[in-house]
Amino acid sequence: MIRIGLDIGGTGIQIGAVNEENRIIKEASIPTRTDLSFAEQVDQMVACIKELLNPAENPELTMENVVSIGAGIPGLASSDGVVINCTNLGWRHVPLREEFQTRISKPFFVDNDANVAALAESIAGVSAGSSSSIFITLGTGIGSGIIIDGKIWKGYHGIGGELGHMILELDGQPCSCGNRGCLEQYCSATALIRMAREQVAVHPDSLMLKLAEGDARKINAKIVFDAKREGDPAAEKIFRRYVKYMGQMIANLVNFIDPEIIVLGGGVSKAGSLLLDAVRKEFVNYVLYDERPQPRIEIASLSSEAGIIGAAMLS
Amino acid sequence: MIRIGLDIGGTGIQIGAVNEENRIIKEASIPTRTDLSFAEQVDQMVACIKELLNPAENPELTMENVVSIGAGIPGLASSDGVVINCTNLGWRHVPLREEFQTRISKPFFVDNDANVAALAESIAGVSAGSSSSIFITLGTGIGSGIIIDGKIWKGYHGIGGELGHMILELDGQPCSCGNRGCLEQYCSATALIRMAREQVAVHPDSLMLKLAEGDARKINAKIVFDAKREGDPAAEKIFRRYVKYMGQMIANLVNFIDPEIIVLGGGVSKAGSLLLDAVRKEFVNYVLYDERPQPRIEIASLSSEAGIIGAAMLS
Numbered sequence: 241m242i243r244i245g246l247d248i249g250g251t252g253i254q255i256g257a258v259n260e261e262n263r264i265i266k267e268a269s270i271p272t273r274t275d276l277s278f279a280e281q282v283d284q285m286v287a288c289i290k291e292l293l294n295p296a297e298n299p300e301l302t303m304e305n306v307v308s309i310g311a312g313i314p315g316l317a318s319s320d321g322v323v324i325n326c327t328n329l330g331w332r333h334v335p336l337r338e339e340f341q342t343r344i345s346k347p348f349f350v351d352n353d354a355n356v357a358a359l360a361e362s363i364a365g366v367s368a369g370s371s372s373s374i375f376i377t378l379g380t381g382i383g384s385g386i387i388i389d390g391k392i393w394k395g396y397h398g399i400g401g402e403l404g405h406m407i408l409e410l411d412g413q414p415c416s417c418g419n420r421g422c423l424e425q426y427c428s429a430t431a432l433i434r435m436a437r438e439q440v441a442v443h444p445d446s447l448m449l450k451l452a453e454g455d456a457r458k459i460n461a462k463i464v465f466d467a468k469r470e471g472d473p474a475a476e477k478i479f480r481r482y483v484k485y486m487g488q489m490i491a492n493l494v495n496f497i498d499p500e501i502i503v504l505g506g507g508v509s510k511a512g513s514l515l516l517d518a519v520r521k522e523f524v525n526y527v528l529y530d531e532r533p534q535p536r537i538e539i540a541s542l543s544s545e546a547g548i549i550g551a552a553m554l555s
Numbered sequence: 556m557i558r559i560g561l562d563i564g565g566t567g568i569q570i571g572a573v574n575e576e577n578r579i580i581k582e583a584s585i586p587t588r589t590d591l592s593f594a595e596q597v598d599q600m601v602a603c604i605k606e607l608l609n610p611a612e613n614p615e616l617t618m619e620n621v622v623s624i625g626a627g628i629p630g631l632a633s634s635d636g637v638v639i640n641c642t643n644l645g646w647r648h649v650p651l652r653e654e655f656q657t658r659i660s661k662p663f664f665v666d667n668d669a670n671v672a673a674l675a676e677s678i679a680g681v682s683a684g685s686s687s688s689i690f691i692t693l694g695t696g697i698g699s700g701i702i703i704d705g706k707i708w709k710g711y712h713g714i715g716g717e718l719g720h721m722i723l724e725l726d727g728q729p730c731s732c733g734n735r736g737c738l739e740q741y742c743s744a745t746a747l748i749r750m751a752r753e754q755v756a757v758h759p760d761s762l763m764l765k766l767a768e769g770d771a772r773k774i775n776a777k778i779v780f781d782a783k784r785e786g787d788p789a790a791e792k793i794f795r796r797y798v799k800y801m802g803q804m805i806a807n808l809v810n811f812i813d814p815e816i817i818v819l820g821g822g823v824s825k826a827g828s829l830l831l832d833a834v835r836k837e838f839v840n841y842v843l844y845d846e847r848p849q850p851r852i853e854i855a856s857l858s859s860e861a862g863i864i865g866a867a868m869l870s
Contacts, residue, residue, distance in 0.1 A: 408725060527714070
């Protein structure tokens, strides 16, 4: 028994066969081809799956053994397998399940990539065994997934889980969504980099600028954390401000949802214990019942394979 | 079969017997006596319950018919029936269940009053039959309760559901909890009144001040809404600002949780359709997927009896 997971991204599609121990036993990837029609894109994915299923390589790898196929997308999908919106791939209201099932007659599921990663962590990662978890990806934007009793909480109308667009500041920073003050503008990698660039503009002697070879446009999250580790005062200032925002975001989740565990993933989470230790200390300052036991805050334990494993686990 | 519900408030305790149709068949009340010891307070409540159970009046009213007893408190309780904090009654870490059960040997439950009201609405009120709902009390402060599949979501550590202390504005208005920018400082009746008082200080010709007999300290939520209905420009300004805050709070809930229904209760909700219609229009402006179906927003349908009915429904 195997399950197929597709991690559909803006530049590439990772496809893997996952066994009953939640391990990827074979993996392949194809480029994302936005120049192709939707039907041709699905053809391309199906061809890759069929190639993957080579029993000569591993007797488990047969179409008969495939229980289900799941896909994670950077966008919104409805529970009946229609992709409502997936900007990177140019998809709007496309029937992904239907298109797949005319080619491979297996149960097919599709969900948002942050939900998929949240599910993967809750089954095979750091939140495994928890009764409730919230997964947050700190990347270009902010994605999130809520897992309750092993299931993805998508909301009644399927429009929930958009933590990044909760408002943290009235009339705050303008956001790409058209609103102001969205969390994404304070806690994403993009926000951290924006703050660092503003800082080096007034502190051109900052180590951050040196690490970016004198070009503020080359500053990334890693540079901020590296400079902070070296004691650079400008980086220290940005770090403290970022940790404050992170602490307030997490406290909001604790005050309202109080999950068993909150998992941090995405590029920024690679800062590891430097960020984790600071955030763990910070968020309690904003929790109403701060003397009670608090949710665990952890860094995601699965790396890029989360996308395939989580997609394969969809049901 | 009947259930007993206690609505324990800072000034009075409402006690009722609730039948299988979720109707209160008999009700009584006693004053809250903070001068008594905790054991004496429980004695007082138990005496009231025993008096309530008069089969001569209604044959259903017997102790044998009592399935369970539940209490709603303006504070925090743990799942093992210990009241962790209930400032109005002076309770801290008191074993309410244990104390009750030494006097009446029946299943006993205790929960926060906003959770209790949320449960009542979801069983016998406007959110009855919904698979998920969020109830918000707009009063002196802001209370909230989340109901999922008929059960109160209390969070893993029992510290969730505190919507009023989620941060809506970084470094915003100072809150009684010690933090800044809590929702309670923007969407409660207290917040509305604060804004109105600030407004009449600069617009002493406002109808709001006239309705308050010239005394800004007498301004309440009803006066703001009455003046707005009469077209008072200062009240109109406050109303629009309040609706904007309400819209952003509700959009945050939609973007993250997306419940089937959001129910507004508490004093401010008595403004009825004036407030409801404006809020329904406003929140969608801040929702990420604004072209998708949205949660229903409704005014609570149970009035003061929600506290007894919800407490009786605890399990």
